[in-house]
Structures are given as C-alpha cells and as structure tokens.
Amino acid sequence: xxxxxxxxxxxxxxxxxxxxxxxxxxxxxxxxxxxxxxxxxxxxxxxxxxxxxxxxxxxxxxxxxxxxxxxxxxxxxxxxxxxxxxxxxxxxxxxxxxxxxxxxxxxxxxxxxxxxxxxxxxxxxxxxxxxxxxxxxxxxxxxxxxxxxxxxxxxxxxxxxxxxxxxxxxxxxxxxxxxxxxxxxxxxxxxxxxxxxxxxxxxxxxxxxxxxxxxxxxxxxxxxxxxx
Amino acid sequence: xxxxxxxxxxxxxxxxxxxxxxxxxxxxxxxxxxxxxxxxxxxxxxxxxxxxxxxxxxxxxxxxxxxxxxxxxxxxxxxxxxxxxxxxxxxxxxxxxxxxxxxxxxxxxxxxxxxxxxxxxxxxxxxxxxxxxxxxxxxxxxxxxxxxxxxxxxxxxxxxxxxxxxxxxxxxxxxxxxxxxxxxxxxxxxxxxxxxxxxxxxxxxxxxxxxxxxxxxxxxxxxx
Numbered sequence: 001x002x003x004x005x006x007x008x009x010x011x012x013x014x015x016x017x018x019x020x021x022x023x024x025x026x027x028x029x030x031x032x033x034x035x036x037x038x039x040x041x042x043x044x045x046x047x048x049x050x051x052x053x054x055x056x057x058x059x060x061x062x063x064x065x066x067x068x069x070x071x072x073x074x075x076x077x078x079x080x081x082x083x084x085x086x087x088x089x090x091x092x093x094x095x096x097x098x099x100x101x102x103x104x105x106x107x108x109x110x111x112x113x114x115x116x117x118x119x120x121x122x123x124x125x126x127x128x129x130x131x132x133x134x135x136x137x138x139x140x141x142x143x144x145x146x147x148x149x150x151x152x153x154x155x156x157x158x159x160x161x162x163x164x165x166x167x168x169x170x171x172x173x174x175x176x177x178x179x180x181x182x183x184x185x186x187x188x189x190x191x192x193x194x195x196x197x198x199x200x201x202x203x204x205x206x207x208x209x210x211x212x213x214x215x216x217x218x219x220x221x222x223x224x225x226x227x228x
Numbered sequence: 229x230x231x232x233x234x235x236x237x238x239x240x241x242x243x244x245x246x247x248x249x250x251x252x253x254x255x256x257x258x259x260x261x262x263x264x265x266x267x268x269x270x271x272x273x274x275x276x277x278x279x280x281x282x283x284x285x286x287x288x289x290x291x292x293x294x295x296x297x298x299x300x301x302x303x304x305x306x307x308x309x310x311x312x313x314x315x316x317x318x319x320x321x322x323x324x325x326x327x328x329x330x331x332x333x334x335x336x337x338x339x340x341x342x343x344x345x346x347x348x349x350x351x352x353x354x355x356x357x358x359x360x361x362x363x364x365x366x367x368x369x370x371x372x373x374x375x376x377x378x379x380x381x382x383x384x385x386x387x388x389x390x391x392x393x394x395x396x397x398x399x400x401x402x403x404x405x406x407x408x409x410x411x412x413x414x415x416x417x418x419x420x421x422x423x424x425x426x427x428x429x430x431x432x433x434x435x436x437x438x439x440x441x442x443x444x445x446x447x448x449x450x451x452x
Contacts, residue, residue: 010287010297016276017298020268021350035249036266037356043244057238062267064245071242072249120249125352128414137415145419166425174419175405175437178412182404188358189367193400197392209393210401210441217440 035065035123069124073136101155101215105208108180113187113194122185141177149173161219172218176211183207265295296362302350303366327385327442335435339406343413352411375399382446390447398445405441409434 004012040061044051058064099107112118121137128134152173156162163169183206187194197204232240270291274281288294342348357363378399382388389395413420423430431439 006287009283013273013277013284013287013294014298014301016273017265017268017294018302018347018350020272020276021265021298021302021346035245038245038248042248043241046244046248047241053237054241057234057241064241067238068242068245068249071239072246075246119355122411123353123356125349125411125414128349134415141412141416142419164426170419171422171424171433171436174412175409175433178408178420179401179405179437180408181411182406182408183400185352185355185407186400186404188355189364193368193396195394195396197397199392206397206401209397209444210405213401213441213444214437216444217436 035068038065038068040064069133073132098154098158101159101211102202102204102208104151104155105211106203106205109183109205109207112180113184115184118181118184119188122181145170145173145177148177152176156215156219159215160222161215162222163218164220167218172214175214175218179210179214180207183210265298268295268298270294299354299362300366302347303354303363304369327387327446328439330381330385331435331439331442335432335438339409339432339434343410348410349414352407386449387446388449390445390451393445398441401441401445402438405437406434409437 040054040058041051043064044054047053054064058067124133124137128137149169153169156169156172163172183194194206196206197209270284270288271281273294274284277283284294288297351367354363354367358367375395378395389398409420420433422433424433424436425431426436
C-alpha cells in the first residue's frame with residue numbers, strides 16, 4: 001500500500017477527532033460543547049464568592065458542567081417554546097382582531113429570532129443520545145406543537161382553506177415549526193440571510209412568505225357551498 | 229438567619245450557571261469555541277490512530293492548532309458526504325426533469341444521509357458561538373455552495389425566481405427547513421417520519437414541504 005501523504009494523514013487525524021467529539025457526547029452528557037461559556041470563575045464572581053468556594057463543591061469545571069446539565073433538566077430550565085400561546089393572545093389584543101397569517105408569522109419570528117433560550121436548547125442537541133435529555137426536548141416540542149396546531153388550523157380556516165386529504169394539520173404544524181427554528185438559526189449566523197420583503201406596502205418576513213408557501217401546499221380551497 | 233447548607237450553596241451556584249446559559253451573552257460567546265473542544269486530546273487521537281503523539285505534532289504545532297483545525301472540519305458542511313452528493317445529484321439533473329423529480333433527489337441525498345450524522349449535531353452546538361468570526365465564517369459558508377446548484381437546477385427544470393423573491397430567499401428558506409426538520413427528527417422522529425399522500429404519490433414530509441417552498445418561490449419560465 002502506498003504511504004499516505006501528509007495531507008491524508010491530516011484528514012485521518014481530524015476524522016478521529018470528529019469521532020471523539022461524537023462519542024464523548026454520545027456516551028454520557030459531558031457538556032463541553034454547549035456549556036463551555038459557563039466558566040466557574042464567572043459563576044463565582046456573580047455569586048460573590050471565590051472560585052475556591054465552587055471547587056469545594058465540584059472537583060473540576062467538567063464536574064460543574066455535568067451537574068449543571070442535570071440540574072437544568074431536572075428543573076425544566078431548557079423550556080422556552082411554551083410561551084407561544086400567550087404570544088398569540090398578546091398579538092390579538094394588539095391588532096384588536098385575529099391576526100392574519102403574515103402578522104402572526106412576522107410576530108412569532110421577531111419574538112424568537114434572538115431568543116437566547118432557543119439557542120441554548122439547540123446547543124443541547126449534541127447530547128440527544130442521553131435519553132432523559134431527548135425525552136425532555138421531545139416532550140417540550142409536543143407540548144408546543146399542540147398549541148401551534150390550533151393556531152395553524154385557525155389560520156388555514158380564516159383564509160377559506162382546509163388541509164388536503166391525505167395530510168393532517170399536524171404535518172403542517174411540524175413543518176412550520178421546523179421552518180421557524182431553521183430561520184432563527186440562519187438569522188443568528190447573519191441577519192442579511194433572512195431579508196424581509198415588502199408586498200403592497202406591508203412587511204412580509206421570510207418566515208411569513210415561507211408559511212404562505214407551506215399553507216398553499218398543505219391545504220386546498222374549500223369548494224363553494226361545501227361545509228359552509 | 230440559618231447558615232446556608234452545602235446543598236443550598238450547590239443549588240445557588242447551579243442557578244447562576246443556568247442564568248448564564250439562558251441569558252446567553254453573545255459577546256462572551258466569542259471567547260470560547262475552542263474550549264468547547266477541550267476534551268479532545270492529541271494523545272487520545274494518536275492512540276486511536278495507532279501512532280505516536282509526535283506524528284500529530286509533525287502536522288500541528290500545538291494541541292490548540294489541532295483543535296482549531298478540528299473545529300473547521302466539524303463545521304465545514306461541504307465536507308459532509310450528503311452535501312457533496314447532493315451537489316452531484318443536482319449536476320445530473322437533465323433539462324426536462326420536473327421540479328418534483330429534483331426534490332426527490334434532494335430529499336434522498338441530503339436529508340436521508342445527514343439526518344443522523346453526529347457531525348451535524350455537533351455543528352448545531354456551535355450556533356451558540358456564531359458571534360465568533362471564525363465560527364461565523366464556517367457556518368455561513370455551508371449553504372453558499374448551494375447557489376450554483378440551485379441555479380443549474382432552476383435552468384434545467386425550466387423555472388426561474390418569481391417576483392419579489394431572490395435566490396437568497398429560496399436558499400435561506402430551504403436550508404432553514406432542512407435544518408429545522410433535522411432538529412425535529414432528532415427529538416421527535418415519529419412526528420417527522422410520516423408519509424403524506426398527494427396526487428396519488430407518497431411523499432416524506434420533508435420532501436413534501438420542500439416542494440412547497442420550491443414551487444412557491446419560483447415560476448415556470450414564460451409565466452406572466
């Protein structure tokens with residue numbers, strides 16, 4: 001076999017590093033990736049104690065992270081999307097009526113695009129091999145989905161459409177929430193990636209435009225005189 | 229007042245940590261992306277590769293240089309198999325193929341291959357550090373390679389962007405949907421791995437949503 005070139009060896013070693021990252025997070029939640037910005041020194045400073053006080057409780061930074069992750073899980077501190085239903089009520093009061101799809105989508109996107117807890121939760125995705133963590137995020141998503149679903153159903157019926165046969169409103173809700181979260185991630189990298197549009201003098205966020213696309217695909221007009 | 233117990237103090241310190249996570253100070257986040265890889269040691273990589281540490285230090289000057297390179301390797305989306313093959317698939321689109329054929333290609337190649345890729349999950353963690361210029365450059369770079377592919381796909385399927393949308397809108401929206409559906413797949417697979425029936429065909433939910441975005445943002449050439 002030909003001797004591997006330096007560049008090939010470099011790739012080999014990097015691939016091993018990738019495996020190690022994947023394995024170290026898969027084996028147990030060893031929270032280097034998501035919690036690296038939570039330094040013992042800063043925690044001590046905020047708590048008004050010395051670092052020594054924290055090292056009295058934990059042997060190392062890693063031990064602290066490990067305990068912190070368990071703590072946040074146990075206390076349900078990784079939740080966030082549960083705020084959605086209140087947002088809709090809040091918006092309805094603001095516009096004194098049920099919001100249109102565009103108004104609703106603009107509002108939801110603006111609320112979540114900078115939400116720190118959303119990105120904190122994304123950080124946790126590296127530890128999904130941990131059953132408890134996965135179950136917690138799954139549960140959180142399902143709870144928010146139920147509310148999302150009723151909002152989506154309402155938005156669809158308001159524009160005189162219904163879910164196409166062969167599909168369920170849940171499919172549209174899952175797709176919409178995926179799109180919203182993905183757009184928040186794109187926005188986080190660079191706000192220029194999610195440019196707003198202006199249609200008939202009205203601001204249409206990219207989430208609103210994309211929602212329109214999904215609604216058109218997942219639903220159909222209710223035929224005249226049907227079910228009315 | 230009673231003196232706080234050791235357990236009280238432990239909980240106090242954990243609450244402070246949880247606050248830091250939830251507040252998520254974007255500026256502080258620029259200081260740490262390499263710390264996130266602190267548990268990756270050159271000694272372990274060498275052992276795994278069956279070589280001496282010296283062999284690695286022949287390639288990198290320091291452990292930090294290795295981690296810097298590893299970060300790039302983790303975040304370089306185009307390095308990932310699924311993306312490369314998607315580009316290939318898109319190149320093989322022939323004029324006359326319709327939009328739905330292409331979407332099936334995209335769904336099969338990119339989504340199916342990447343949805344369980346641990347590297348993609350690691351990549352998601354780095355959105356925490358998006359304010360770090362290096363991380364930002366790497367995260368931004370990922371989807372940029374799509375633009376040429378999308379253009380050739382549009383040309384081949386006889387479609388063009390529809391007013392008032394730009395290619396940027398289409399790329400961001402489809403990329404967002406891709407990542408979002410993978411996130412959902414990872415927490416709640418049974419909600420995403422569902423097959424929807426449409427026009428007598430069966431579609432995976434991801435592919436079905438994707439076709440919706442593709443068709444909405446574009447129009448057939450010659451449409452008025």
